[in-house]
Amino acid sequence: MGSLFRSEEMCLAQLFLQSGSAYDCISELGEMGLVEFRDLNPSVNTFQRKFVSEIKRCEEMERILGYLLREIKKADIPLPEGDVNPVAPLPKHVMVIMEQLQRLEVELSEVTRNKEKLQKNLLELTEYTHMLRITRNFIQRSTEREPLQVQYEEFPFLEKDTMMDYNSMQRLGAKLGFISGLIHRTKIEAFERMLWRVCKGYTILSYSEIDEYIEDPDTGEPAKSVVFLISYWGEQIGQKVKKICDCYHCHLYPYPNSNEERNDVVEGLRTRIQDLHTVLYRTEDYLKQVLNKASESVYTWVIQVKKMKSIYYILNMCSFDVTNKCLIAEVWCPVGDLPTLRMALEEGSRKSGATVPSFVNRIPSNDTPPTLIRTNKFTSGFQNIVDAYGVGSYREVNPAPYTIITFPFLFAVMFGDLGHGMIMALFGFWMVFYENDRKLKRTRNEIWNTFFEGRYIILMMGLFSIYTGLIYNDCFSKSLNIFGSGWSVRAMTKAGVWTDADIRANRFLSLDPNITGVFTGPYPLGIDPIWNLASNRLTFLNSYKMKMSVTVGVIHMSFGVILGIFNHLHFRKKYNLYLVFLPEILFLLCLFGYLVFMILYKWLAFSAQDSKHAPSILIHFINMFLMQGDDVQPLYPGQTGLQVFLVVIALLSVPVLLLGKPLYLYWLHNGGRHLRMYRGYERVRRSSEEELSLMRAHDMEEGSSHSDLSTSREHQTEEFDFADEFLHQAIHTIEYCLGCVSNTASYLRLWALSLAHAQLSEVLWTMVMRVGLRMDTSLGIMFLVPVFGLFAVLTVSILLVMEGLSAFLHALRLHWVEFQNKFYSGTGIKFSPFSFSLLPSSFEHDGLL
Numbered sequence: 001m002g003s004l005f006r007s008e009e010m011c012l013a014q015l016f017l018q019s020g021s022a023y024d025c026i027s028e029l030g031e032m033g034l035v036e037f038r039d040l041n042p043s044v045n046t047f048q049r050k051f052v053s054e055i056k057r058c059e060e061m062e063r064i065l066g067y068l069l070r071e072i073k074k075a076d077i078p079l080p081e082g083d084v085n086p087v088a089p090l091p092k093h094v095m096v097i098m099e100q101l102q103r104l105e106v107e108l109s110e111v112t113r114n115k116e117k118l119q120k121n122l123l124e125l126t127e128y129t130h131m132l133r134i135t136r137n138f139i140q141r142s143t144e145r146e147p148l149q150v151q152y153e154e155f156p157f158l159e160k161d162t163m164m165d166y167n168s169m170q171r172l173g174a175k176l177g178f179i180s181g182l183i184h185r186t187k188i189e190a191f192e193r194m195l196w197r198v199c200k201g202y203t204i205l206s207y208s209e210i211d212e213y214i215e216d217p218d219t220g221e222p223a224k225s226v227v228f229l230i231s232y233w234g235e236q237i238g239q240k241v242k243k244i245c246d247c248y249h250c251h252l253y254p255y256p257n258s259n260e261e262r263n264d265v266v267e268g269l270r271t272r273i274q275d276l277h278t279v280l281y282r283t284e285d286y287l288k289q290v291l292n293k294a295s296e297s298v299y300t301w302v303i304q305v306k307k308m309k310s311i312y313y314i315l316n317m318c319s320f321d322v323t324n325k326c327l328i329a330e331v332w333c334p335v336g337d338l339p340t341l342r343m344a345l346e347e348g349s350r351k352s353g354a355t356v357p358s359f360v361n362r363i364p365s366n367d368t369p370p371t372l373i374r375t376n377k378f379t380s381g382f383q384n385i386v387d388a389y390g391v392g393s394y395r396e397v398n399p400a401p402y403t404i405i406t407f408p409f410l411f412a413v414m415f416g417d418l419g420h421g422m423i424m425a426l427f428g429f430w431m432v433f434y435e436n437d438r439k440l441k442r443t444r445n446e447i448w449n450t451f452f453e454g455r456y457i458i459l460m461m462g463l464f465s466i467y468t469g470l471i472y473n474d475c476f477s478k479s480l481n482i483f484g485s486g487w488s489v490r491a492m493t494k495a496g497v498w499t500d501a502d503i504r505a506n507r508f509l510s511l512d513p514n515i516t517g518v519f520t521g522p523y524p525l526g527i528d529p530i531w532n533l534a535s536n537r538l539t540f541l542n543s544y545k546m547k548m549s550v551t552v553g554v555i556h557m558s559f560g561v562i563l564g565i566f567n568h569l570h571f572r573k574k575y576n577l578y579l580v581f582l583p584e585i586l587f588l589l590c591l592f593g594y595l596v597f598m599i600l601y602k603w604l605a606f607s608a609q610d611s612k613h614a615p616s617i618l619i620h621f622i623n624m625f626l627m628q629g630d631d632v633q634p635l636y637p638g639q640t641g642l643q644v645f646l647v648v649i650a651l652l653s654v655p656v657l658l659l660g661k662p663l664y665l666y667w668l669h670n671g672g673r674h675l676r677m678y679r680g681y682e683r684v685r686r687s688s689e690e691e692l693s694l695m696r697a698h699d700m701e702e703g704s705s706h707s708d709l710s711t712s713r714e715h716q717t718e719e720f721d722f723a724d725e726f727l728h729q730a731i732h733t734i735e736y737c738l739g740c741v742s743n744t745a746s747y748l749r750l751w752a753l754s755l756a757h758a759q760l761s762e763v764l765w766t767m768v769m770r771v772g773l774r775m776d777t778s779l780g781i782m783f784l785v786p787v788f789g790l791f792a793v794l795t796v797s798i799l800l801v802m803e804g805l806s807a808f809l810h811a812l813r814l815h816w817v818e819f820q821n822k823f824y825s826g827t828g829i830k831f832s833p834f835s836f837s838l839l840p841s842s843f844e845h846d847g848l849l
Helices: 022-032 052-074 091-134 166-171 185-199 235-247 259-315 335-352 380-389 400-415 418-433 446-453 455-472 490-494 500-505 537-570 575-605 617-626 639-670 689-701 706-717 722-746 749-773 780-822
Strands: 010-018 036-038 176-184 203-209 225-233 251-253 326-334 359-363
Touching: 010 022, 010 335, 022 259, 022 335, 052 091, 052 259, 091 176, 091 225, 091 251, 091 259, 176 185, 176 235, 185 203, 185 225, 185 235, 225 235, 326 335, 335 359, 380 400, 380 455, 380 780, 400 418, 400 455, 400 537, 400 749, 400 780, 418 455, 418 780, 446 455, 537 575, 537 722, 537 749, 537 780, 575 617, 575 639, 575 722, 617 639, 639 722, 722 780, 749 780
Parallel strands: none
Antiparallel strands: 010 326, 010 359, 036 326, 176 225, 176 251, 203 225
């Protein structure tokens, strides 16, 4: 837990891995997730590295696994439950897995191909059957029956004949031909128009829609089809009709010349369809057996191939020594994990049976180490809030442990409602209780994943909202009279202040706390419930919440400035305490800290008896900057002199903040070289690079940070740029001084959002719930059920989701802008350890796992 307040101390180390044991050593490191590897071959192309052929083999296995997973998902076969975490396979076992996957792919592709052919044949036979059934009466029909679809007729003198078939048309001397088939329903109108324009006067088109849905062979979706029969005259017209059918992707089938031939074809089709159903059922059963067998091992293979590919990817980042018998890797590793790293290398060497052990060597470096902050499932959500602003610089103060308290508290100040907070806390507790459920964790819904990852944040925000709801005494816009109000109306009538005539004549009457018995004492917890009935309730709450927002804001910003002390002390920049921290805290407290003092003093110094004579804090604060106030009633004796002193101190701290640090550093680099010390001994110029390296190694063993070493080296070798330092400090001074004003005003959003939430809650109760509760008829209870349902839906959607998101974003801004910029730079690089558990999977992204 100690590393949560500051990032872990890191070191750069070299790993010397024997060629025979390198694979096993990297596998052990991947299981533990201890180190971050550096690429020692940045100039080498990806396809020119040592283990590129092994990576290609892994990609080929991934392709086969993707094919297997898609077929398993298509067959709706569940993968085995339970967490499977096999170790990375040895290189000699890779070919066995490759052969198994290739054999499965060939077998599965062959069975799938046969199944698709059978399905296509069955579809063609089914379409042929429908065509024969529907076209039975297109040419031969009785006169009593109206034709299904006849648009135009080539031989109008034949309309009176009772029977018409192919033989009768031949007797009339017409060389007729027939083309029959199926076409998609959406294309029939365009198809009909094209036939008329191209072959007008020489074709007869009849068509009818099939009642059943038939699977489209191109898309696999069920679709409506139309059976058509085209009678044409002449061979040339027949060629044109066939070309038109090809353009519209019609499925053409031969048309029988007689009823006897038709009956024989139908009987043969029926037999073939039955045989195809039998063969297709056996094929599907065998395919399911193959997929069931593959599903038992496919998840294990996916993990093994992922681990194996990542190991070879890391090995490509290593460099070989001159003998090509040893691989050298550079890694960032936490100093506290070095013993564990050595044990992992020893375990990898033992598993591989290497005669020469692999070892680690710590080396000095001037590069900025990555930032590692250890978290657990509770603190990770709050750490993500901080990292979204920027990853912390190496070894600087981490705001996350303080954010655990301040973030949900500031959210609750804006969201304070007992009922809404209870609903939010129950929702967060439900997610925490079922946090190990695989269905909740593995979902492709990004919105749900966001909520689930922040379940502990939601739980904390709900609990703090319950607390602030009790302080505000607000539960669904209603107050709870738990301890009994401290105000009494009876005392006003007993004292004779109110008469019956006054009560009847006035809608609103004021309670006077100066009369004995009217005000018996403050409410034990939160705001007195009688304020929910008062006409000046909004005025009172606005004043209370506005002053509370300013007070909380100044305390929050002051705490951020104070946290900067730990950065100054850790990085051995004690001059920043006097030249940066001191003027910053004086400027903030002399102005806005004094404003908080006046708020608290006015609350404590003025009672109900002299409240009418209490001066305005706003007027006094404005007069403080104008150096005036003699004509205004003072808040306390000696106020004017103290205010002038505080303004002078605040104004004097600005030039100190602006010029102090640049001038000191300029003097330090030009006139005070003889005073610069490093760890108790005088710095001397070292001409030997070996001696400088030994000094750095000695300092690192003593626990010095890399940034300190880098800073000391820069101070020795680089020229000091006063203009650059002055410009940087000028920007910081302007930003801080103006920011103190704007940031203090920014905390008024606590008051504004709290007011908006309370008013929306009250409007929702008045316009929805009160309507149902006021019905006193016998149908009132039945009417109350849908009213309560509407009230619940609007409460969740508007007050919990929308208002909760708004309060969340405003609390986020207060932490990022108003709090963290006082001490947190956020310019670091996040530590990305090589860990199998953190490796992304393309199959999970595609929804196959």
